[in-house]
Amino acid sequence: MKKWKCEVCGYIHSGDASPSSCPICGAEEDCFSPFEITSEHKDPVVTGLWRCGVCNYLHSAAETPAICLVCSATGSLFAPVHALDSSVRQLDDIHRIVILGAGIAGLTAATEARQQAPHADITLVSREESLPYYRLNLTRFLAGDVEEEELYMQSRQWFEEQRIVCLSAEATSLDREQRIVHLRSGEEIGYDRLVLTNGSHPFIPPFPGATRDGVTVLRTLEDARAIQRRLAKGIQVVCIGGGLLGLETAGALSRQGAVVTVVEGFSSLLPRQLPPRAGNLLQKRLEVQGLTVFCGETVQELVGDESVRGVLLESGRRLAADLVVITAGVRPNSYLARLAGLTVHRGIVVDDRMFSSDPSVLAAGDVAEHRGTLYGIWPAGYAQGSVAGRNAAGGSAVFSGLAPSTRIKVLDIDLFSCGLIHPEDASTSMHEFGKDDVYSALFCRDGQLVGAVLYGDTSGAGTLKDIIESGRQLSEFPELADLFPQIVSLHREKASL
Ligand SMILES: Cc1cc2nc3c(=O)[nH]c(=O)nc-3n(C[C@H](O)[C@H](O)[C@H](O)COP(=O)(O)OP(=O)(O)OC[C@H]3O[C@@H](n4cnc5c(N)ncnc54)[C@H](O)[C@@H]3O)c2cc1C
Structure with missing residues (x-):
């Protein structure tokens, strides 16, 4: 079956055609593109x-x-x-496949392993009580847009039919010599192949007061339920972090009647995806929607008694808070692998076939570091999980990387951000167009388009992406002049180079 990726949120759809809209973020059909996961070995x-x-x-x-x-x-x-596929020849030895972590990477690995090895024992271990769910949909769950039942990716019956055992347990260590996973319960599970898909955890900066009641993160269904239990009309919430997850969380809580303030350390919102002017436009738009935003502010302390009562900023500003949600990025759960002596940099180092430094252990998803990259996104978990599951069961699939997504939707505002948008030196020129609700920026170097940002109207996104990826001269794309009549000045610049 074909796979389709939503370029906005990363959801992967299986089917002959793309869906008419994304069931996760609501993006329209034209935001889906074919998703090639793997290629087979060329040995x-x-x-x-x-x-x-x-x-x-x-x-x-x-x-x-x-x-x-x-x-x-x-x-x-x-x-x-x-x-080179020695694993294939060892197939007779693969009876027990253990997958540690039941997020998107773990579930996809289990599904692929079952297809590849119909007779193997497959166990999916997770320390979360619930069946695997759409983690990327937790903010819509918080906003009240989807019910809890809609979050689950597969039913209990599906696991029974697939003969995949779902074990609710926490792994505490790995014995690679004996090929055993030790569980907190004292039990142990033996494996012939182990796939580590134990994901990542939210980073909590060491703010004084970060352990007070009412300070939380949003990573698991349980976190979302706990936040929901506290929600009441007029509750004061401070979201620390103005990245994608922080803004989605802020918007969801605001829709539930909370009074929300966002604090971002950089001078503008979405600093990784947008130039400051676009970040400022976004800020104004969010403020119109009722959010309060402070950029360029650093947290000094989370104040209160047993419970958090407020956030003290280094500028001296004090924000009242009944609830503080920290969205300051994630870190891979690589400690088990590190303790077991696997090669770990920031994540578990894997090759193109998702094998770690131990030929019996593979890794995929947020915990894996592939060619120096920690993706930390849903489609990478899906693709890597698929390759790892197949190869754990004796297959020979290859993951050769994933192009970054360029479409973003923040609280119904369409954004496009592609290529180099934070020039490292003076050889790149930035050209900004528009104002208020519609804004665009082009980044040019040596007569080529190397980066682009669209805010408000993203209709030219496909064309710009193609031009950037082509690496060809701007003069070869007269259609750019239709999109940006001001492009003449860019041509002039190019001619003068
Ligand atoms: C609220 C939210 C919204 C997001 N939105 C998007 C989005 O729009 N687009 C996008 O691309 N990405 C998004 N992401 C990121 C995306 O969800 C992750 O990249 C993806 O879920 C990673 O999948 P994974 O399977 O690698 O790890 P995880 O989903 O983290 O799953 C790992 C599992 O392993 C379990 N585990 C860990 N340690 C152990 C242990 N010792 N023993 C047993 N089990 C263990 C964990 O409990 C967890 O269930 C979002 C994330 C969050 C939290």
Whole structure:
């Protein structure tokens, strides 16, 4: 089945066609693009070794058999085995696949492993009580747009049908020599292949008072439920962090009747995605919607008694707060892997097949570091989980990276941010257009478009993305002049180079 990625929130849809709108963020059909997850190994094939595509039986002969000796699948379903793919030849040894962490990476890994290895024992371990759910939809759940039942990705019955055991337990250590996962309950689970998909946790800066009651983060369904329990009309909430998650959380709580203030340390909102002028426009728009925003402010202390009562900023400003939500980024849960002696930089280091430094252990999702990148986004968890699950069960899939998403939706405001938007030196020029509700910025270097931002009207997003990705000269794109009549000045600049 084909896969489609929502360019706004990263939700992955399976089906012959893209959906008419995104069930997570509501983005329209044109925001979906085909999602290629993996490619197969390009290694030379092993002469005379064939794998059944249905049951994985390995057949050793010059040609494929007429039918599979194990499952009777037709010989056309056999594929050659690749030379470097030692895991395929060890397939007979893979009976027990343990997947640690039941987020999107873990669930996708379990699903793919089941398809690849119909007879293996697959156990999905999670320290969260609930079945796997759409974590990326928690802010809409907080806003009251979706019910809890709608968050779950699969039903209990589905797991039974797939013969995937969901175990609610916390892993405390890994014994790689014995191939055992130790659980907090004192029990242990043995594995032939272990997939680490234990995700990340929110970073809480060491503010004095950060442990007071009423100071929280938003990572799990339980966090969302706890926030909901405190919600009441007029409750004063301070959200620390003006990134995407912080603004989505602020908007959701505001819609529930809370009086919300956002505090951002940088001088403008969404500092990673927007130049300051666009960040300031966004701030004004949010203020019109009833939020209070302070940028360029640093938190000194979360004040109160047992419970938080307010936030003291270094400027001396004091904000009243019944609830403080911290959204200051995430850190991978790599401690188990580090303790077990796997190679860990910021995340667990994996190769293109999602194998860690131990050939029996793979990793995927927020916890994995692939080619130096910690993605920390939903589609990467999906794609890497898919590759890891397949390879854990003897497959030979490859993950070769993911282009960053360029479309953003913040509280119904459309944004597009692509390429280089924070120039590191004077060789890049920035050209800003428009004002008030519609704004755009183009970043040019050596006569090429290297970055672009659209705010309010994102209709030119596709064209700009193509031009940036092409790496060709601006003069080769006369259609840019239609989008930006002022582009003439850019051409002049290019001509003078
Ligand atoms: C509110 C919110 C909104 C988001 N919105 C978006 C968005 O719009 N677009 C986007 O691309 N991304 C978004 N993200 C990020 C995205 O959700 C994550 O990148 C993704 O969920 C990571 O998936 P994962 O499977 O790697 O890890 P996780 O989802 O973190 O799952 C890991 C699981 O492992 C479990 N675990 C950890 N340690 C242990 C242990 N020792 N024993 C047992 N279990 C353990 C955890 O409890 C957890 O259930 C959002 C995140 C949040 C919190």
